[in-house]
Amino acid sequence: MxxxxxxxxxxxxxxxxxxxxxxxxxxxxxxxxxxxxxxxxxxxxxxxxxxxxxxxxxxxxxxxxxxxxxxxxxxxxxxxxxxxxxxxxxxxxxxxxxxxxxxxxxxxxxxxxxxxxxxxxxxxxxxxxxxxxxxxxxxxxxxxxxxxxxxxxxxxxxxxxxxxxxxxxxxxxxxxxxxxxxxxxxxxxxxxxxxxxxxxxxxxxxxxxxxxxxxxxxxxxxxxxxxxxxxxxxxxxxxxxxxxxxxxxxxxxGGNNALVILDDADVTQAGMIGAWSSFHYQGQTCISAGRHIVDRAVADAYLSDLTARAAAVTVGDPLREGAGLGPIINDTQLARARRLLDEAVAGGAKVLTGGTNEGRYFRPTVVVDVPPDSELWTEEIFAPIAPVAVVDGDEQAVAVANATDYGLVSSVVGTDVHRATEVARRLDCAMVHVNDATPQDEPLAPFGGIGRxxxxxxxxxxxxxxxxxxxxxxxxxxxxxxxxx
Structure with a gap:
């Protein structure tokens, strides 16, 4: 150029x-x-x-x-x-x-x-x-x-x-x-x-x-x-x-944003929303989903779909390879992402797919059993990593979603729109979306956060x-x- x-x-x-x-x-x-x-x-x-x-x-x-x-x-x-x-x-x-x-x-x-x-x-x-x-x-x-x-x-x-x-x-x-x-x-x-x-x-x-x-x-x-x-x-x-x-x-x-998947969610739709929410632009947005909170009734199916989507993403130079994801912005961000993931794994988390990098090219990663006190769960990640927690019912989902000092954005996915909307109303954040990804922005919409x-x-x-x-x-x-x- x-x-x-x-x-x-x-x-x-x-x-x-x-x-x-x-x-x-x-x-x-x-x-x-x-x-x-x-x-x-x-x-x-x-x-x-x-x-x-x-x-x-x-x-x-x-x-x-x-x-x-x-x-x-x-x-x-x-x-x-x-x-x-x-x-x-x-x-x-x-x-x-x-x-x-x-x-x-x-x-x-x-x-x-x-x-x-x-x-x-x-x-x-x-x-x-x-x-x-x-x-x-x-x-x-x-x-x-x-x-x-x-x-x-x-x-x-x-x-x-x-x-x-x-x-x-x-x-x-x-x-x-x-x-x-x-x-x-x-x-x-x-x-x-x-x-x-x-x-x-x-x-x-x-x-x-x-x-x-x-x-x-x-x-x-x-x-x-x-x-x-x-x-x-x-x-x-x-x-x-x-x-x-x-x-x-x-x-x-920053944000530590929750994506809540209810027990009546269309798993294919939820997986697509989840993948975009966490992997879009290498996860390097304040409105990426940093916590996937999934009802046990659909957890296995959701994890299967999300893992397949993550594994299918091409990572590389899109000018040469038509890739879906490019590199992490710099070595400092890469080192932080590696540290957050490695510390969570050392504490018992399991990587279902990804977790590897070639230079600053970081594979989309799905990880479960993340310790709730690990930084991978409590802090903003800024990398293409999707931590998933399994919950039992709407009450626990809301409690887990609200267990953060951040308050930027959340999303709720469920077939019953009224029910999903009622769950969304209970989430402590400044922006919330029903049946859509967490990364949303429009010139006419009030954008910002509460808390941290x-x-x-x-x-x-x-x-x-x-x-x-x-x-x-x-x-x-x-x-x-x-x-x-």
Whole structure:
């Protein structure tokens, strides 16, 4: 793949690409072959300060524009993203995902832009009743100001756009720090797209970098809001820092998600849902199923179906082999997956299929008899591993599903939809699906978690109004006021 010259050694500030102040770079490698794709600029704290100063001025002018002009920029960005040559292959190579995953990202990110364009015209205030004759009283929504978006590597394009599009639509400016694993498709591409769409310089700044950049964004006095998507451990640190500074914070964190299979489930349908929920994109999503909770009446049949599906998946480079799964993102993630599985097996768990890897290519794995106190059962996995527990009846299924501090998403599978829905209502999580996989996302749906899975609001649809604006009470007196002094 030809390197995009404007990206080389660059960050994106003031509407264009330029070298970072210290001149450092982040090498970007093909996750399949290991070959060098290019290099992004490595921003540092000084670059954050310069970008924030520029963004502060740009945001005020951007917010003052008629909503029609902001909406038009977003529509042009959607067209530029949709038509950008080579983007799907770039996402594949940079993330290690298959073509379907890359195409989903482009479609979902485009959807975020078109929905945000409509969001720009939504009413942003209400007239309030007042007990003061002659007073006009309103509650209006105003932009937060500068939004720092710190985004992950697993779905870099869409998870960045989920913040950028609505934040810009509502009059904010965004300082984006993409993951160092994916600074191109998750960062510099977006700078290019919005520049092509005619976004004013400074409303979107892209600052690839390490922990120092993230820390400076959180601490910067001009940053009014921090939106972080990533691990619970990092989210806690951001919450501590932002809380001390009294900053608005939205944290979309990890999950230990339950897939509940009831005794009347169609086993073939349940197996397909289970396989997709745990193996899709190597299990590297916060909404993957990390716990399969299966009624004993269908457990043998379910395990047989799920195991067969796992064994049939081709793992390799989809650009060369048409594979269904690619590599784990990096050696750190691979080592963690191996450790979680090996420790569970040492504690008595049994691997029914998979459990092996060639380099970072990890076979889809089904494992039973997992100790309930093992990290494979209690923590987010981020690998294509499906731990299965057998339960007796709906009551035990609900109890096991709720035995976690996470609260992101769950799914319930059963033929009796009313019964399955009633079970779903009892699950302690922010999102729940009946007769469908745990990985679900739509631009209009409120996405986020509770407990260890999130802190703050929700992204998507009307929730974005709450997320990226602040309420302001404004009154206008109809005549002179009278006070005792």
């Amino acid at each position: 030809a390197e995009q010259p404007s990206w080389s050694h660059a960050i994106h500030v003031d509407g264009g690409f330029r070298p970072p102040a210290a001149g450092g770079t982040i090498p970007v490698h093909d996750k399949f072959s290991g070959e060098l794709l290019g290099a992004a600029g490595r921003a540092e704290a000084a670059d954050v300060d310069a970008a924030a100063a520029s963004a502060l001025t740009a945001q005020r002018a951007w917010a003052a524009l008629p909503y029609t002009e902001r909406a038009e920029v977003l529509r042009r960005a959607a067209a530029a993203l949709r038509d950008r040559a080579g983007l799907s292959e770039l996402i594949m190579r940079e993330t290690g995902g298959i073509a379907g995953k890359a195409d989903y990202e482009i479609a979902a990110a485009t959807g975020e832009l078109t929905e945000a364009a409509a969001l720009a015209s939504r009413p942003v205030g209400e007239v309030l009743r007042t007990g003061h004759p002659g007073r006009f009283s309103v509650c209006e929504r105003v932009p937060v100001g500068l939004v720092a978006a710190i985004t992950p590597w697993n779905f870099p394009l869409v998870l960045a756009m989920r913040v950028i599009a609505p934040a810009l639509a509502l009059g904010n400016a965004v300082l984006l720090k993409p993951s160092p694993e994916t600074p191109l498709s998750g960062g510099l591409v977006l700078g290019e797209v919005f520049a092509a769409a005619g976004a004013p310089p400074g409303v979107l700044q892209v600052l690839p970098g390490g922990e120092d950049v993230g820390r400076r964004l959180v601490e910067h006095p001009d940053v009014a809001m921090v939106h972080f998507t990533g691990s619970t451990a990092v989210g806690r640190e951001i919450a501590r820092t932002a809380g001390a500074l009294l900053k608005k914070t939205s944290l979309e964190l 899975s999130g802190l703050g609001g929700r992204s998507g649809g009307d929730a974005n109004l709450e997320e990226f604006t602040e309420r302001r009470w404004r009154t206008v007196a109809g005549g002179p006021a009278h006070y005792p002094y």
